[in-house]
Each structure stands twice: as structure tokens, then as C-alpha cells.
Amino acid sequence: MTTTSPLAATAETTADPPTRLSRRDATPRRGRRHHLAVAGFLAPFLTVFAAFYLVPIGYAIYQSFLKVERDGTFGPARQVFAGLDQYATVVRSNDFWDSFVNVSQFFVLSIPLQLGFALVFALVLDSPFLRGASFFRLAFFAPYAVPGVIAALMWGFMYSPQLSPFPAVAERLDLLGPTWVMFAMVNVVNWVYTGYNMLILYSALQAVPAEVIEAATMDGAGQLRIAWSIKIPHILPALVLTGIFSIIGTLQLFNEPQVFRGISSAVSSKFSPNMVVYATSNVPDYHLAAAFSVVLALLTCVLSFLFLKLAQRRAFQ
Amino acid sequence: MSTAIEAAVETTPRPPGGGRARRPVRRQSLLEVLLPTGFMVLAALYFLLPLWWLVVASSRERTGSSGTGLWFDGPFRLFRNISDVLAHNDGIFVRWLANSFAYATFGALVGTLFASMAGYALAKYVFPGREAVFNIILAGVLVPATALALPLFLLASLVDATDSMWAVLLPSTVSPFGVYLCRIYAAAAVPDELLEAARLDGASEFRAFFTVSIRLMAPALVTVFLFQFVVVWNNFLLPLVMLQDNRLYPVTLGLATWNSQVTRVADIQLYVIVGALLSILPLVIAFLALQRFWRTGLSEGAVK
Numbered sequence: 001m002t003t004t005s006p007l008a009a010t011a012e013t014t015a016d017p018p019t020r021l022s023r024r025d026a027t028p029r030r031g032r033r034h035h036l037a038v039a040g041f042l043a044p045f046l047t048v049f050a051a052f053y054l055v056p057i058g059y060a061i062y063q064s065f066l067k068v069e070r071d072g073t074f075g076p077a078r079q080v081f082a083g084l085d086q087y088a089t090v091v092r093s094n095d096f097w098d099s100f101v102n103v104s105q106f107f108v109l110s111i112p113l114q115l116g117f118a119l120v121f122a123l124v125l126d127s128p129f130l131r132g133a134s135f136f137r138l139a140f141f142a143p144y145a146v147p148g149v150i151a152a153l154m155w156g157f158m159y160s161p162q163l164s165p166f167p168a169v170a171e172r173l174d175l176l177g178p179t180w181v182m183f184a185m186v187n188v189v190n191w192v193y194t195g196y197n198m199l200i201l202y203s204a205l206q207a208v209p210a211e212v213i214e215a216a217t218m219d220g221a222g223q224l225r226i227a228w229s230i231k232i233p234h235i236l237p238a239l240v241l242t243g244i245f246s247i248i249g250t251l252q253l254f255n256e257p258q259v260f261r262g263i264s265s266a267v268s269s270k271f272s273p274n275m276v277v278y279a280t281s282n283v284p285d286y287h288l289a290a291a292f293s294v295v296l297a298l299l300t301c302v303l304s305f306l307f308l309k310l311a312q313r314r315a316f317q
Numbered sequence: 318m319s320t321a322i323e324a325a326v327e328t329t330p331r332p333p334g335g336g337r338a339r340r341p342v343r344r345q346s347l348l349e350v351l352l353p354t355g356f357m358v359l360a361a362l363y364f365l366l367p368l369w370w371l372v373v374a375s376s377r378e379r380t381g382s383s384g385t386g387l388w389f390d391g392p393f394r395l396f397r398n399i400s401d402v403l404a405h406n407d408g409i410f411v412r413w414l415a416n417s418f419a420y421a422t423f424g425a426l427v428g429t430l431f432a433s434m435a436g437y438a439l440a441k442y443v444f445p446g447r448e449a450v451f452n453i454i455l456a457g458v459l460v461p462a463t464a465l466a467l468p469l470f471l472l473a474s475l476v477d478a479t480d481s482m483w484a485v486l487l488p489s490t491v492s493p494f495g496v497y498l499c500r501i502y503a504a505a506a507v508p509d510e511l512l513e514a515a516r517l518d519g520a521s522e523f524r525a526f527f528t529v530s531i532r533l534m535a536p537a538l539v540t541v542f543l544f545q546f547v548v549v550w551n552n553f554l555l556p557l558v559m560l561q562d563n564r565l566y567p568v569t570l571g572l573a574t575w576n577s578q579v580t581r582v583a584d585i586q587l588y589v590i591v592g593a594l595l596s597i598l599p600l601v602i603a604f605l606a607l608q609r610f611w612r613t614g615l616s617e618g619a620v621k
Contacts, residue, residue, distance in 0.1 A: 034442055037522035041438035042450070045431040045496060052488040053457050056468035063468065121360065124353045129345055131354050138605060139361040142368065145600040147551040149569040150593045153576055154371055157590060165370050165387045195364065248458070255553045255569075262577055277463040278554075286471060293464035301456075 057297075063290035079287075086291035095270045096292060100299075103272050107250045110186040115242055117190075118197035122235075123227045125198070126205045137202065140195035148192060152259035155188045160263070176264035185256050185267075193249070197242045204238035205231055240311040244304050251300050254278070368597075375399075375591045395591075401584075402591045410592055412564055413571035417550055417596070419482070420567055424489030425546040429538055432492045436499025437530060441507060451500070457493040463554065470558045484559040485567070489549045495541035502537035503530065543607060550600060568596040 067082035090096060121140060125133050143151065156176075157163045164170035175184045208231055216226050232239075254274040260267045261275075270276045273296045281289035370387060376395035402410055439451055469488055473479045507530045515525040531538070556570045563574065575582075576589045 034522060035444060038438050038442045038444050040523065041434040041442075041526070045435035045454075045491075046450075048431060048487070048491050049454065049457070049493070052469065052491050053460065053465065053493075056465050056472060057460060059472055060464055060468040063471070117360075121357070124357060127353060129349045129353050130357060131350060132357075136357045136361055140364050142601055142604065143364055145547075145604045146368075146597045147553070147569050149551075149553050149573055150596060153572060153589060154367060154593050157374070157586070158367065158370060163374065165366075165373075191364065191367065254463070255551075258553075259573060259576070262573075274463045274554075277467065278558075281463075281467050281558075286467070289463075289467055293467060297460050297464045300460075 060290040064294050066287050086288050090291050090295050096276050099273045099276050103250050111246045114190045114194050118194050121198040122201035127223050143192050144196045148255035151192050152188050152256045156263045178266040181264050181266040188256050204235040208234045371594045375594045398591045402588050413566050413568040417567040421546045421549040423486050424549040425542045427490040428492040428545045429542045432495025433499045436496045437503045439500045440503035454493045454496050466554045466558045479559050480561045485556050492545045506533045
């Protein structure tokens with residue numbers, strides 16, 4: 001999973017029409033004489049963005065319309081235009097769609113638990129009854145400092161009966177076997193990201209006006225009632241945001257299953273869509289790999305967008 | 318110390334008479350305090366025990382050979398193990414750590430500079446195509462890692478640039494999130510009057526930015542730097558695709574490689590455990606030291 005904070009913008013600008021930004025920029029500089037300055041400010045970022053984002057994407061799309069052809073079995077390879085051939089292969093690829101089934105299961109097992117706990121932790125942190133809130137905030141966030149690969153290695157050791165701190169559990173349940181390995185990976189991802197999501201939600205809670213909470217307290221509302229009726233509705237946009245991060249992160253799952261593949265025979269080299277792309281490029285079949293990644297990018301866009309629309313209809317109307 | 322309460326108190330308007338905020342003060346019963354605190358203690362065990370286990374396991378003589386509990390048993394060999402890891406294979410591990418630092422620091426520094434300039438221009442100037450440029454930058458987030466890493470590898474092999482530090486350094490400087498955050502922050506934190514004053518004093522637009530605006534944007538810059546640092550530090554796929562020479566590996570890729578040799582090299586499993594501990598310590602410490610900046614930045618990104 002990756003850090004995908006920029007989505008904040010998508011969530012925000014769509015949830016809250018552009019008026020906000022433009023009102024804040026009420027009196028920006030106008031006039032021709034600043035065009036040079038604007039170009040100067042934008043040029044460095046746009047150069048690297050074009051070189052390392054736009055050009056590779058364009059190149060991937062271009063590659064996906066080609067295929068390798070040989071004269072005879074041992075003839076020299078030539079790249080020829082293939083139209084939609086690669087995409088037809090993508091549509092027929094069981095590996096690719098199976099990997100979507102895998103990450104969908106992963107999503108269902110992981111995200112409700114992860115976001116649910118993140119929300120509960122954030123609310124408890126924000127409640128007046130907790131002692132030592134800053135310690136808990138740090139403790140829960142600390143795993144985010146552990147790179148996904150290293151977290152997977154570490155938990156992988158703890159799952160093995162020889163190294164586990166709870167050998168009785170690890171011996172009884174084959175945590176790296178086919179039944180449990182999905183839960184084992186879900187646990188790694190949740191361990192890393194729950195605190196991160198908690199912090200986003202907790203930050204959002206800080207923006208709930210104290211007056212509103214005070215008024216509710218005066219009216220005799222308990223902490224649970226305040227959380228349910230005031231705090232949660234107030235931070236819905238932040239919850240939607242964490243939901244979109246989770247969709248993108250799960251679809252892009254790579255590091256954790258890639259490590260687990262090495263320690264568990266129950267994880268295939270084509271577990272997640274990104275692993276299918278990687279395995280295909282190792283064949284090597286770059287053209288098909290390119291088509292896979294284009295389809296994956298499009299599906300990611302569509303799913304995030306659908307989720308956003310759905311959430312908006314539920315949350316903001 | 319409960320920051321949550323502090324924050325709430327701070328934002329409550331103080332009564333005319335001065336003194337404490339007008340928060341209804343009620344005695345809290347023991348149960349009301351114990352229940353949430355006990356729950357959080359259990360959760361903290363879940364988050365912290367694996368890190369503790371890593372310390373204990375790193376101190377064992379040989380993995381698995383002397384107990385598996387959560388407490389030190391047998392001789393305490395942590396420092397001996399650390400020096401073994403640092404010396405293994407001509408000190409390759411130190412190189413990996415240094416590489417990770419180089420990749421993450423360079424990517425975060427340059428990325429933050431570029432993003433701050435772009436975000437500032439998008440916030441403080443009106444020009445044709447401004448929103449279009451902004452939206453294209455934001456769309457960059459939805460692109461899956463492999464969709465970038467693979468074509469980057471192919472393009473880099475066209476110009477014979479794979480298997481070099483630059484192949485990892487340069488793509489790490491792009492932070493679309495940084496542009497977004499800097500735009501929001503600059504719009505709110507840099508007053509137009511101040512820029513006007515700088516211009517009247519004869520400062521060029523660039524001088525105004527580098528002497529005045531960038532200071533006002535400092536909290537956002539720290540956040541962008543930290544985010545980008547973590548993203549690059551965690552990066553696995555790009556170096557995996559780009560690098561063959563293991564002396565160029567970042568520590569994530571290096572440890573994953575060691576782990577794949579477990580069946581062949583004796584003691585390597587212990588080295589992976591100790592290496593994991595060594596590689597996360599700097600980041601955990603940096604997090605603890607800089608955590609208040611994280612909160613500022615996250616609320617900028619998610620709430621505004």
C-alpha cells in the first residue's frame with residue numbers, strides 16, 4: 001500500500017465545490033508581467049512530473065498496442081502494431097481477474113476492521129475521559145514508520161512456529177497455510193495503517209467546534225451520543241477520504257504479498273493485480289504487462305470515483 | 318497530558334471574566350476513566366509488542382535456538398549481533414542504510430522545493446489553464462505503482478540509465494500531494510498585501526517567494542518533506558525493477574534479498590531480524606521527534 005494523500009483534494013473539491021478555493025484566492029495577481037514568473041515556478045515540477053509520470057504512462061499506453069512478432073521460431077523479434085490484441089488477452093486472463101477477487105476479499109477482511117478501529121481510537125483519543133492520550137497517539141502511529149516490506153518480514157517471523165512469541169498459537173494454527181494466510185497478511189496491513197488512518201480522523205475531530213460539543217453537554221448528551229450525533233457526522237469527509245485511500249491502497253497491494261510469497265506456499269506469484277503485472281513483465285512480456293497496468297489504472301480511477309459519488313450521495317445530501 | 322482536551326479548551330471562546338474556559342466541569346467516575354484507558358492499553362500492546370519482540374529476537378544467540386518468548390533469555394547478544402550484521406558481506410548493510418537515506422533525503426528535499434514552487438504559483442497567480450494543470454497533477458495519484466515503474470524501467474533501458482542511483486533518485490522527486498498541500502497552504506498563509514509590499518520594495522517575484530513566502534509556508538513544507546521521505550523510504554517496487562547491483566539497493570530491497578537466502582546462508586535469518594530493527598529505528602525516532610508537524614499537515618490535507 002502507498003501513501004495516497006493527494007486524494008484529499010479530489011474528496012474535498014468535489015465534496016465542496018471549487019468556490020472555497022477561489023474565494024480564498026480572492027485577489028490573486030493578474031496581468032501579463034507575471035506570466036514569466038508563473039512559468040518559472042511551475043517549470044521544475046512540471047518537468048519531473050512529465051518525465052516520470054506523464055511520459056511513462058503515455059509509453060505504457062503505446063506499448064499496450066504493440067506485440068512482438070517473429071519470423072519462424074528463432075527469427076529476429078519485431079514490434080508490430082497489434083490493435084486491441086493485448087486488451088483481448090487481458091479480458092480473457094484468469095490470473096488477472098482472480099487477482100481482483102483476491103484483493104476484493106482482502107479489502108472486505110481488512111478495511112472495515114481497519115477504519116472501524118481507527119474511528120474508535122480517534123474518538124476515544126478525543127474523549128475527555130482518556131488519560132495519556134498523547135502516548136497512545138504516538139504508540140498507535142509508530143507502526144506507520146515501518147516500511148511495508150519490513151513489517152511483512154517481521155510478522156512473517158512471528159507467524160512461524162520456530163520464532164513466534166506465542167508458539168502454542170503458531171503451532172496449532174498454520175498461519176502461513178492456505179486457510180489463514182489471507183488473515184495473516186490482512187493483519188500486517190492493518191497493523192501498519194490503522195494508526196495512520198486514526199491520525200487523519202483525529203485531526204478532523206480537532207476541527208469540530210468546541211461550542212457545539214459544549215452545548216450538547218449542557219443539554220445532557222453523553223459522550224457516546226456526542227460521538228454518534230455530532231462528531232462522526234462532522235468528520236464524514238475525512239472518513240470518505242480514508243475509504244478512498246484504502247481502495248487505492250488495496251488495489252495496488254504489492255509489497256506485503258510479494259514478501260509472503262517467499263515464506264508461504266499458499267500465496268501465488270499472481271496474488272494481486274500489481275503482482276500479475278510484475279510477473280508478466282518478468283516473462284518478459286512487456287506489451288501485455290503494459291495493457292494490464294493500463295486496465296488496472298482505469299479500474300482504480302473508476303472504483304475510487306464511484307465510491308466518492310456513492311459516499312457523497314449518502315453523506316452530503 | 319491530553320492534547321485533545323487542550324485543543325478543545327483552546328478553541329473555546331474565553332468568558333469575559335477571563336480565567337478558565339467555560340467547560341462544564343464534572344467529576345469523572347473511576348469507571349469512566351478506566352474503561353477507555355484500559356481499552357487503549359490493550360490496543361497499545363497490539364501495536365507495540367511486535368516492535369518489542371524485534372528487540373528481544375535481535376538479542377538472541379541464534380534464532381529459535383534459545384526460546385521464543387517475549388523476554389530476554391540466554392545471553393544478551395544484541396550489540397554483538399548488530400556488529401555482526403554491520404560487518405556481514407563487507408558492510409553491505411551500512412551501504413543499504415546510507416542508500417535509503419540518500420534516496421529519501423534527495424527525493425524529499427527536491428520534491429518539497431519543486432512542489433512548494435508549483436503549489437505557490439497555483440495559489441497566488443491567475444493564469445489560463447490553472448485548474449486544468451492542477452487537476453492533471455491530482456490525477457497522478459490514481460496511477461498504480463507498476464503502471465509507472467515498468468514503463469520507467471523500459472524508458473530508462475532505452476537511454477541505458479537503469480542500474481544507477483539516478484534511476485531511483487529522479488523519479489522520487491515527484492510529489493503531486495505536495496503540490497496540493499502547498500497550494501492550499503499558500504492560499505491561506507501568504508497574504509497578498511505582503512507580496513504587494515515586497516513588490517513595491519522592488520523585489521522580483523522569485524525574490525519575494527524565496528525571502529518572504531517560503532517562510533510563511535514552512536509548516537506545510539515540513540509535512541510535505543516528511544510524507545515524501547516516508548514514501549521514498551518505503552519504496553520497494555521501483556528499486557526492485559531498476560537495480561541489479563546490490564550495492565545500490567535501499568534497505569527494504571536489501572533485507573528482502575537476505576530473507577530469500579534463508580535456506581542457503583546460515584544465520585541470515587537473525588541478520589534479517591537485526592537488520593529490520595536497525596532500519597526502522599531511525600524512522601521511529603524521527604517520527605517521535607517531528608510528530609506535532611504531522612498533525613498540522615494531516616489536518617490541512619483532510620479537513621480544509
